[in-house]
Amino acid sequence: xAFSLKRKYDDLEQEISGLPVGSYSQLVxxxxxxxxxxxxxxxxxxTLIIFTFFGPLFVETAYDDMDxxxxxxxPLSENHFLGTDEIGHDVFVRIMYGGRISLLVGIVxxxxxxIIGLIIGLISGFLGGIWDELLMxxxxxxxxxxLFPVLLILSLVFGSGVFSIIMVLTVFGWMRxxxxxRGMTLSLRESEYVMASKTMGQNQVMIILKHILPNVIxxxxxxxxxxxxxxxxxxxxxxxxxxxxxxxxxSWGNMLQGSMSYILGTSTGHNPWWLTFFPGFLIFITVLNVxxxxxxxxxxxxxxxxxxx
Numbered sequence: 361x362a363f364s365l366k367r368k369y370d371d372l373e374q375e376i377s378g379l380p381v382g383s384y385s386q387l388v389x390x391x392x393x394x395x396x397x398x399x400x401x402x403x404x405x406x407t408l409i410i411f412t413f414f415g416p417l418f419v420e421t422a423y424d425d426m427d428x429x430x431x432x433x434x435p436l437s438e439n440h441f442l443g444t445d446e447i448g449h450d451v452f453v454r455i456m457y458g459g460r461i462s463l464l465v466g467i468v469x470x471x472x473x474x475i476i477g478l479i480i481g482l483i484s485g486f487l488g489g490i491w492d493e494l495l496m497x498x499x500x501x502x503x504x505x506x507l508f509p510v511l512l513i514l515s516l517v518f519g520s521g522v523f524s525i526i527m528v529l530t531v532f533g534w535m536r537x538x539x540x541x542r543g544m545t546l547s548l549r550e551s552e553y554v555m556a557s558k559t560m561g562q563n564q565v566m567i568i569l570k571h572i573l574p575n576v577i578x579x580x581x582x583x584x585x586x587x588x589x590x591x592x593x594x595x596x597x598x599x600x601x602x603x604x605x606x607x608x609x610x611s612w613g614n615m616l617q618g619s620m621s622y623i624l625g626t627s628t629g630h631n632p633w634w635l636t637f638f639p640g641f642l643i644f645i646t647v648l649n650v651x652x653x654x655x656x657x658x659x660x661x662x663x664x665x666x667x668x669x
Contacts, residue, residue, distance in 0.1 A: 391660040398656020401649035412459030421450050423457040424608040435634050443634045458610035465595045469529035470587035477537025485545025499535045529591050537583050544576045578661030585654035589647040615639040
């Protein structure tokens with residue numbers, strides 16, 4: 361029995377090793393390029409990252425500089441491409457710095473929560489038994505908690521800095537990744553090549569790293585993009601409610617929050633539509649293109665779609 365399993369394991373290893381190097385990645389890339397919206401999403405997101413993280417290096421104005429001679433200056437005004445706010449802040453500059461915060465919070469919290477969910481899902485699915493039962497009951501408890509009210513409470517408790525927002529979003533962002541990874545791991549651990557590795561006495565950690573992890577990476581990548589859009593929206597919502605990033609440090613969410621008292625023109629007689637439009641438009645564009653990218657990655661990384669290419 362052990363000999364036949366070892367022989368089958370060797371045959372599988374030989375079959376895998378016979379594949380041309382890079383063939384799978386080339387098929388994935390080819391399939392991704394066929395998804396036009398996903399390509400558009402990737403280009404837009406890369407452009408936004410360059411704009412927000414490197415753009416401030418090429419402007420002399422800081423996000424908290426005030427020009428009292430140009431209060432509520434409209435877009436395309438002299439020296440103010442996207443206009444100014446109620447105390448003369450340059451909206452274009454604050455959009456760049458605000459994007460830094462919003463994207464940083466989204467990327468870091470989504471990546472960290474995905475890593476946590478991946479590790480817990482692999483452990484739960486591979487070990488099974490009491491570990492699986494305990495971890496899944498804990499996940500069920502976390503998922504049953506009403507999310508946004510808890511986010512509000514934790515934001516009040518831990519403060520409103522960038523680190524606090526990332527921590528809050530991470531604490532409640534890993535459970536769905538865990539359930540997805542755990543489900544795939546339960547299926548993969550019964551596969552022939554995993555059973556053969558166990559029979560040959562291969563270390564459990566090596567089995568996970570060599571045979572299971574590569575197979576769950578595609579769904580993890582897709583889930584990370586979905587978590588990214590959720591984190592950006594959550595940060596914007598918390599900042600909009602005054603519980604996220606606090607002025608004078610800008611984020612797209614608190615720029616929206618700060619503009620609401622002026623947008624109807626009831627307090628000053630002005631109607632500075634640009635204060636709401638530009639940060640709101642960038643939140644919309646970012647989340648939309650993250651979802652485009654996630655759809656493209658899902659199709660490209662699905663083995664069924666790749667095999668048909």
